[in-house]
Amino acid sequence: MSRVVVFDETGAPEVLRIVDEPVGDPGAGEVRIEIEAVGINRLDQMMRAGMPPRPIRLPHARLGIEATGTIDALGSGVEGWAIGDAVIVTAVPDMDSNGTYAERIVLPVDRIVARPDGLDVTSAAALWVAYSTAYGALVEKAAMRPGDHVLITAASSAVGLAAIQIANQIGAIPLAVTRSAAKKDALLAAGAAAVIVTDHDDVVEATHRYTNGAGADIVLDSVMGPGLAELANAAKPFSGTLVTVGWLDPRPAPYPASPITMIRYMSFEHTLDPTVVHRIAAFLTAGIRTGAVHPIIDTVFTLDDIVAAHHYLEQGHHTGKIVATI
Structure with missing residues (x-):
């Protein structure tokens, strides 16, 4: 039994x-x-x-x-x-x-x-769920590279924290977004290069400030909802990518008008593919061995x-x- x-x-x-x-x-x-x-x-x-x-x-x-x-x-x-x-x-x-x-x-x-x-x-x-989701979205779909600025919403969630660590493992620059200033120190300790607190920061303005006006190469969003269209403005025009991986806000999400690449990521796309699962496992095992993944x-x-x-x-x-x- x-x-x-x-x-x-x-x-x-x-x-x-x-x-x-x-x-x-x-x-x-x-x-x-x-x-x-x-x-x-x-x-x-x-x-x-x-x-x-x-x-x-x-x-x-x-x-x-x-x-x-x-x-x-x-x-x-x-x-x-x-x-x-x-x-x-x-x-x-x-x-x-x-x-x-x-x-x-x-x-x-x-x-x-x-x-x-x-x-x-x-x-x-x-x-597995948090790290395979972050890895699949950032590496397999968005082709994250060293030096990329990666804006991560809901950064204190398990997926958000995994994304911070994976970005650092690749050599990218994670910018964490959170609603609460109380979580800022924890996110910096987790490896975020900067923390944007939506209670008093404008996400788009702050992202452009941290990227010298260029915008984020990749935006990883777990929230969706009505704010999605505005969030897209934080990405680099034309070359930026917005990847959505969750739906914490169940309200309708308007399709962004910004000239960026938009990807809706579902983790089963990769976790049911043995070839990609092998890549994910190898990547995470290497990160655990070096301490990048914890x-x-x-x-x-x-x-x-x-x-x-x-x-x-x-x-x-x-x-x-x-x-x-x-």
Whole structure:
């Protein structure tokens, strides 16, 4: 049996409950994983609250798209892995039926990568979604290069902090945007070259000031909403790129009139592609080895406290990742 978080209707965090469910043996090309910790993401909140990007299966829906643990059973035909290997889950496109908020899950073997040496369980649970999203958007899609100025909205989020570290690893110059001046010191400590506080700074003006009037080469936006058109003016005309990776503001987002490249990035574009997953894993492993990549953890809950974890997520005061241990 496996303890699993499920919900029968969408709504507040209290719709989440823990049940015992049988977990089967892995089939051909599959592995069973004993979960040690899971990362908690905005997508989880959106699905639970009834605002998913696609329809979900109710009742008895599950949550969770990332986790770390160890292999405890191998299906036929699985090579290169052994029972006891420490792994990270890279993609769960069917999270509403096989989400990672559970003690054990069965996945295709191409949905895992090895957990990098030296990465503790909590950090490993916080790694994949944030860093693969930032890497995919900045490196694979926007072709970030050394010396590029990269403007990062929602910079204190897990994706924002990952983007700061990845920009620094490449040799780019991360400019962090936050609503709260209280987060400025933490963002500078995380590696931001400068911090723009929207409570009293004009983002476009400040970006042009920090780039000597040129504008950002890349804007990485997790917010969208009505401010998207104005944010686009912070990018370099004609050669700048605006990549959106989230939708923290659910209101309609007008298409920018600025002459820039606009990209709507969805991480499953790459996390379901084994070739790109290999590149992401190699990049992150190198960053962990050199210290350039180090997941920032805000708070750790347990699976039994998953309702409290979702309440904390909704408050939006965290800096970095929220993790639940199993």
